[in-house]
Amino acid sequence: MELATESSTVGTGRDYTHLVQDYRVHGSLYSDPAVFADEMKRIFTDGWVFVGHESEIPDAGDWVARRLGAENVLMARTHDGEISVVANRCAHRGTTLCPQTEGNSRNFRCPYHAWTYDLDGTLLGAPFPKGFQNGKPDVRLDQPGQVDVYRGFVFANQSGAAGPLSEHLGPGGSDLIDRAADMSPTGRLQLNGGWLGQRADSNWKMWPESDNDGYHIIFAHESLAASLLAGSQYEDVILGGEGETSSVARDYGGGHVELDFRASYATELAWLGAPRSKVNAYCDDLEAAYGDDKAKQIMWDGPPHAFVFPNLFLGEMNIARIDPLAPGLTEHFHTPLLVESSDPGINRRVILQSEAAMGPASFFLPEDVVIAERMHRAFDTNPTDQHAWVDLRRGIEREQHSDGQRWSDITDETTSRGFWHHYRHVMSRIGEAAAASPNGSPGNGQG
Amino acid sequence: MSAVDGATHREIQEFLYHEAMLADESRYPEWLELVTDDIHYWVPAGDGDYEPGSRVSFLNDNRTRLATRITQLMSGRRYSQVPKSPMRRIISNIQVLAVHPDGDGDGGSADEYEVGSNFVLYEHAVQATNDMRIWVGRTTHRLRRTDEGLRIARKKIELVNSTSALPNMAFII
Numbered sequence: 362m363e364l365a366t367e368s369s370t371v372g373t374g375r376d377y378t379h380l381v382q383d384y385r386v387h388g389s390l391y392s393d394p395a396v397f398a399d400e401m402k403r404i405f406t407d408g409w410v411f412v413g414h415e416s417e418i419p420d421a422g423d424w425v426a427r428r429l430g431a432e433n434v435l436m437a438r439t440h441d442g443e444i445s446v447v448a449n450r451c452a453h454r455g456t457t458l459c460p461q462t463e464g465n466s467r468n469f470r471c472p473y474h475a476w477t478y479d480l481d482g483t484l485l486g487a488p489f490p491k492g493f494q495n496g497k498p499d500v501r502l503d504q505p506g507q508v509d510v511y512r513g514f515v516f517a518n519q520s521g522a523a524g525p526l527s528e529h530l531g532p533g534g535s536d537l538i539d540r541a542a543d544m545s546p547t548g549r550l551q552l553n554g555g556w557l558g559q560r561a562d563s564n565w566k567m568w569p570e571s572d573n574d575g576y577h578i579i580f581a582h583e584s585l586a587a588s589l590l591a592g593s594q595y596e597d598v599i600l601g602g603e604g605e606t607s608s609v610a611r612d613y614g615g616g617h618v619e620l621d622f623r624a625s626y627a628t629e630l631a632w633l634g635a636p637r638s639k640v641n642a643y644c645d646d647l648e649a650a651y652g653d654d655k656a657k658q659i660m661w662d663g664p665p666h667a668f669v670f671p672n673l674f675l676g677e678m679n680i681a682r683i684d685p686l687a688p689g690l691t692e693h694f695h696t697p698l699l700v701e702s703s704d705p706g707i708n709r710r711v712i713l714q715s716e717a718a719m720g721p722a723s724f725f726l727p728e729d730v731v732i733a734e735r736m737h738r739a740f741d742t743n744p745t746d747q748h749a750w751v752d753l754r755r756g757i758e759r760e761q762h763s764d765g766q767r768w769s770d771i772t773d774e775t776t777s778r779g780f781w782h783h784y785r786h787v788m789s790r791i792g793e794a795a796a797a798s799p800n801g802s803p804g805n806g807q808g
Numbered sequence: 809m810s811a812v813d814g815a816t817h818r819e820i821q822e823f824l825y826h827e828a829m830l831a832d833e834s835r836y837p838e839w840l841e842l843v844t845d846d847i848h849y850w851v852p853a854g855d856g857d858y859e860p861g862s863r864v865s866f867l868n869d870n871r872t873r874l875a876t877r878i879t880q881l882m883s884g885r886r887y888s889q890v891p892k893s894p895m896r897r898i899i900s901n902i903q904v905l906a907v908h909p910d911g912d913g914d915g916g917s918a919d920e921y922e923v924g925s926n927f928v929l930y931e932h933a934v935q936a937t938n939d940m941r942i943w944v945g946r947t948t949h950r951l952r953r954t955d956e957g958l959r960i961a962r963k964k965i966e967l968v969n970s971t972s973a974l975p976n977m978a979f980i981i
Contacts, residue, residue, distance in 0.1 A: 554863050554864050555854070555864045556853075556864075557866060558971075558973025558974060559974065559976075560972075560973040560974055561975075562936070562937050562975075583883070584881075584883040584884075584885040584886040585880060696864065697864050712861055712862070712863070712864055713861065713868070715864050716866075716867070721974045721975060721978070722851065722978060722981070724876070724877070724880060727886075727887075727888030727889075727977075727978040728887045730975075730976050732887065734935075734936035735936045738937075
C-alpha cells in the first residue's frame with residue numbers, strides 16, 4: 362500500500378477525465394511526454410502487463426529478453442522449473458546482463474565485475490568477498506511484485522499492488538485467452554515459431570485502436586480487395602459493407618475488446634482458408650481432445666481477434682505484444698499461434714498466414730503502420746491544440762449493452778471506446794486530485 | 809577466386825545491377841519478369857539457418873504470393889508505398905559461389921549460379937515520417953540460365969538487423 366501512496370505523488374497534472382471523453386479523445390494523449398510518463402506508472406507499473414508465454418522457455422536456463430513498461434526484463438525458466446521475471450540490469454552498477462533477445466544460461470553473469478545471479482535473480486556471488494560485509498552484498502535482481510500465468514500466458518505487475526491477475530482479466534479477458542489456447546488440441550500453445558518486430562514511429566495506443574478497428578479494413582486495406590481478400594476467409598467477414606455481415610465489435614470491459622468474426626464464417630475452418638481435408642489430423646485431434654461438439658465449435662469459430670489490456674493482441678493466427686518505447690516510438694512483435702497436434706500441416710499453414718498478415722513486409726500491417734505514423738504527425742506537431750480531438754463516435758447511438766458488455770456492428774468504434782473507457786478509469790484513479798491543479802488542462806502544455 | 813570465367817561473371821554482375829535498378833525504381837512488372845515460376849523469395853528472421861516455413865520470416869514467397877504482392881503494389885492503394893519510396897542501392901562484393909550444371913534438374917544443360925553479394929539500400933520513407941532509412945544485408949541469388957537469359961530462381965536476403973523491430977519494408981528488397 363506504500364506503493365499506492367507513492368503513485369499519488371508522481372502524477373503530472375493531466376486531467377484524464379477531460380482528455381478522454383465518451384466519444385472523443387484528445388490528440389495530446391498520443392504525443393505528450395507527461396502522459397507517457399503517467400502511463401508508464403499507472404498502466405505499466407501499477408497494473409498487469411503481458412510478458413511472454415511459458416512455451417518460449419521450456420527448459421531450465423532458457424530465457425527471453427522482454428520489455429515490461431519502462432524496464433528491460435528477462436523471463437527465465439529456473440532450475441526448479443519455475444518461471445521467473447527479473448530486471449535485465451545488474452544490481453551493482455546497472456549493466457545490461459543479456460544483450461541478446463534469447464538464450465540458455467546456467468546463470469546470469471555481469472560482464473563488468475562478474476557478479477553472478479541465479480536464474481531467479483538471487484545473487485550467487487561477487488568476486489573478492491572480503492570487501493563486503495558478510496562476504497556478499499545483500500542485493501538481488503529487481504523483480505516485479507507479482508508474476509502470474511494464465512493458460513501459459515505470463516503476466517507481471519511491477520508494483521505488486523494490482524490485485525489478482527484473474528481480476529485484471531475478468532471473464533472477458535479470460536475467455537479470449539481460453540479461446541486462443543483451446544485452438545491447441547492439448548490446450549497448450551507452442552509459441553516457438555519466433556517473434557518478428559515491426560517498428561512504428563507512432564504512439565503505442567494506435568495499436569490497440571487499429572488492431573481492433575473493424576471500420577478501416579475495407580478502406581486502409583483496400584489494396585487487398587482485388588487480390589488476397591477475394592475468395593479468402595475475410596471476404597465474408599469484412600468486405601460486405603455496412604450491415605451486411607454478422608460480425609460484431611465487442612467491449613468486454615476492463616479494456617479487453619474483440620472484433621468478433623465468428624457469426625460471419627460461412628464454413629468450418631473459414632478462418633484458416635482451407636478445407637478440412639487439408640488438416641484432417643488436426644481436426645481429429647481436436648475431436649479426440651474436446652469431444653465432437655466443442656471441437657466443431659472451435660473449427661467454426663477459429664482463434665479470436667482481440668485485445669487484452671494493455672499490451673496483448675490475440676490476432677487470430679498471431680499473438681502480438683506492444684512495447685511502448687517513447688511517446689512517438691512503438692515496437693509491435695508477433696509470433697505465430699502454433700499448436701500441439703499430430704498434424705504438421707496446421708502449424709505450417711498458421712506460419713504462412715502469420716507471414717501474410719503481420720510484419721513490415723506483410724500484406725496488412727504496413728498500412729496500419731503508415732496510418733498510425735500519419736496520425737501521430739498530426740498530434741506531434743500540435744500537442745497543445747484545443748481542437749486536436751480524435752473522434753470516436755461511430756455507432757455510439759446504436760450499440761447495445763448488457764452485463765457489463767457492449768457490442769455493435771463490426772464497423773462501429775465500440776472497441777476503441779472500450780479501450781479508452783478503461784484507460785480513463787486507470788489513468789484518472791489518482792488523476793482526480795491532480796486535475797485541480799493549474800496544469801490540469803491540455804492547453805497548458807508540458808507540465 | 810570465381811567459379812566462372814570473366815565474361816560470365818560480368819554477365820551476372822550486369823544482371824544484378826539491372827535487377828537492382830528495377831527494384832529501386834519500383835518497376836514491379838519488369839522486375840517480376842526476372843523471376844522463374846518456381847521462385848523462392850525469402851527474407852529470414854535472424855541468421856536464416858532454418859527451414860523456411862518452420863519459423864516466421866519477414867518474407868517467404870512463392871510465385872503466387874509474390875504475384876499477389878505485386879498486384880497489391882500496383883493497385884495504387886498499398887498506402888505503405890503511396891507515394892513509392894525513392895530508393896537507391898549499392899550492390900558490391902559479388903561472388904559466384906558455385907555453379908550447378910542442370911540446376912533445375914530437367915535433364916537439359918541450363919546452368920544455375922549461386923551468387924553472393926552485399927547491399928546498402930537508402931530509402932526515403934516519404935509516406936509519413938520522411939526518414940532516410942538504411943537497409944544493409946547479404947543477398948544470395950540462385951540464377952538460372954534460360955532461353956530468355958538469366959532468371960532468379962531463389963533470392964535470400966539476410967538483413968544485418970533482422971532480429972530488431974524493422975520499419976515498413978513494403979517495397980522490393
